[in-house]
Amino acid sequence: MQAPSPALSAHDLACRRGDRLLFRRLSFALDTGAACHVTGANGAGKTTLIRAVAGLTTPYAGEVRRTGALALLDERTGLDPDMPLGLALAFWAKIDAVEHLALESCCDRLGLGNLLEVPVRYLSTGQKKRAALARVLGQAAPVWLLDEPLSGLDTASQALVSRLVREHCDGGGIALIASHQPLDVPGMTAFAIEDFAPTPAEADA
Numbered sequence: 001m002q003a004p005s006p007a008l009s010a011h012d013l014a015c016r017r018g019d020r021l022l023f024r025r026l027s028f029a030l031d032t033g034a035a036c037h038v039t040g041a042n043g044a045g046k047t048t049l050i051r052a053v054a055g056l057t058t059p060y061a062g063e064v065r066r067t068g069a070l071a072l073l074d075e076r077t078g079l080d081p082d083m084p085l086g087l088a089l090a091f092w093a094k095i096d097a098v099e100h101l102a103l104e105s106c107c108d109r110l111g112l113g114n115l116l117e118v119p120v121r122y123l124s125t126g127q128k129k130r131a132a133l134a135r136v137l138g139q140a141a142p143v144w145l146l147d148e149p150l151s152g153l154d155t156a157s158q159a160l161v162s163r164l165v166r167e168h169c170d171g172g173g174i175a176l177i178a179s180h181q182p183l184d185v186p187g188m189t190a191f192a193i194e195d196f197a198p199t200p201a202e203a204d205a
């Protein structure tokens with residue numbers, strides 16, 4: 001049986017952090033092939049939104065609906081700092097049921113081939129980010145949630161991320177991307193988290 005088309009939507013979502021309402025009445029709907037760029041100032045709530053959509057934070061109001069498996073790029077890579085990169089990725093590949101050859105091909109795609117013996121703690125910021133992206137790629141999940149996928153990356157790697165998102169969406173995937181930097185993904189929609197900022201009265205309620 002064919003898997004249903006992926007879909008991701010939020011309906012009247014509101015999230016609080018501590019005693020502060022960050023955003024409210026936030027809605028979007030993404031169907032197969034769609035990418036959406038979430039922008040916003042530091043502290044506006046982009047990571048909170050990504051985590052709420054991922055189901056890692058309970059929204060204050062509203063709901064998220066998703067069809068299809070999820071791959072999340074978070075600020076925490078989850079890669080064991082004491083393991084060589086190859087083994088650290090293999091740990092997740094086992095959990096994600098990714099075959100060895102597929103993992104190898106993702107590592108090659110992200111230019112990690114010559115780093116697999118290096119302990120994760122010795123990797124640079126950009127190298128760690130590319131390793132986390134390799135895991136996302138390997139998961140072959142139709143729905144991608146990418147929190148700051150470009151931060152710490154050089155120009156060539158930033159272009160590669162745009163290319164990976166394009167290919168993912170061209171193949172029917174969905175990507176919701178929180179990023180301070182622009183991405184080169186034709187047809188990508190965008191919204192600013194500030195568009196859903198509470199009024200002062202709502203924020204204090």
Ligand SMILES: Nc1ncnc2c1ncn2[C@@H]1O[C@H](COP(=O)(O)OP(=O)(O)OP(=O)(O)O)[C@@H](O)[C@H]1O
Pocket residue numbers: 017018019022040041042043044045046047048049
């Ligand atoms: N556990 C927490 N308890 C209280 N406040 C929190 C908590 N986590 C985050 N916050 C606050 O929530 C707000 C939104 O944080 P969030 O990380 O979602 O912002 P962001 O838009 O992703 O910022 P940046 O662009 O800097 O990554 C910030 O003011 C932050 O200090």
